[in-house]
Amino acid sequence: xxxxxxxxxxxxxxxxxxxxxxxxxxxxxxxxxxxxFPVMVWAPGQLRELEQSxxxxxxxxxxxxxxxxxxxxxxxxxGLAVRDLLHLADLDNVAVKASCLPAHSTGPYPFEDLxxxxxxxxxxxxxxxxxxxxxxxxxxxPYEEAVRMFTDAMPFPVGDLELIMGLAIARxxxxxx
Numbered sequence: 001x002x003x004x005x006x007x008x009x010x011x012x013x014x015x016x017x018x019x020x021x022x023x024x025x026x027x028x029x030x031x032x033x034x035x036x037f038p039v040m041v042w043a044p045g046q047l048r049e050l051e052q053s054x055x056x057x058x059x060x061x062x063x064x065x066x067x068x069x070x071x072x073x074x075x076x077x078x079g080l081a082v083r084d085l086l087h088l089a090d091l092d093n094v095a096v097k098a099s100c101l102p103a104h105s106t107g108p109y110p111f112e113d114l115x116x117x118x119x120x121x122x123x124x125x126x127x128x129x130x131x132x133x134x135x136x137x138x139x140x141x142p143y144e145e146a147v148r149m150f151t152d153a154m155p156f157p158v159g160d161l162e163l164i165m166g167l168a169i170a171r172x173x174x175x176x177x
Contacts, residue, residue, distance in 0.1 A: 009173040010038035012065070020046040022053045029057035038063060038173055040097065044070030047084040054091045061172065063131065064088065064096045066104075067121060071138075075106050075113070082117045089124035095172055096125055098164070099133025101149065102141045109145040110153030118154065127160035131169035 013028070020043045032039045038061040043050055047068050054062050068085040069078060088094045098118055105111035122130050134146045150156065150164060170176075 008037075009175055010040060010061075010063075012040040012042070015041065015043040015046060017045050017070070019043075020049045020053075022049055022056065025053060026056070029053050029060045029062075032060040032062075033057050036061070040065055042066060044068065044073070044081070047081075047088060050094075051088050051091070054088065054094050058091075058093050060093055062094045063169075063172070064094065065133075066100045066135070067096060067098060067117070069100075069104055071103075074104050078104055078114065078117055082120060085121065086124045089121075094125075095129035095131060095168075096121060097131045097133045097169075098150075099131075100135035100138045102146050103135070103138040109141055109149065111149050112153075114149075115154055118150075122156070122160070122164070127156070127163040128168045128171070130164050131172070132165050 015025075028039065031037070036059070040063040041050060042065040044066075047064070050062065050064065054060065064085060067078075067082055069081040073081050085096060088096075098121065101114050101118070102109075102111055105114050107113050132150055134143060136143065139146055151161065156164065
């Protein structure tokens with residue numbers, strides 16, 4: 001079986017610190033708009049720049065990876081990253097992946113230090129624009145605990161949980177379920 005670009009549902013780009021210039025990435029967002037192709041973005045510390053791009057390209061579907069956090073964001077730094085992320089909540093073309101979270105916790109399962117931040121993101125973006133993810137490469141816990149942080153340890157209503165745990169991203173990607 002051969003692969004074709006039409007089989008892709010989206011793609012991911014990474015912008016290490018200081019590389020996300022709205023002027024230099026305009027071509028990317030324009031192409032995403034023209035092709036109606038979602039872009040997952042890891043750009044820690046650059047959410048203001050991403051906000052500018054999202055406003056300039058309101059038809060580009062943008063998903064912020066890892067709640068906008070960088071690899072060293074733990075403790076108080078999680079709150080700072082989430083605070084910056086919440087500025088994007090009013091943009092309907094921006095969603096967020098709640099992924100890699102155990103790696104950002106300072107405590108063991110159920111990673112209670114992150115719950116208030118996750119809840120703030122869900123309250124701001126709504127469950128239809130928050131997507132759970134694990135990032136297996138960075139987990140510091142068993143996969144099951146990363147799942148149970150959402151399914152058992154946090155008080156999401158059943159309908160919201162269904163969206164966060166997979167239905168919402170399937171819809172965002174226009175993946176038929």
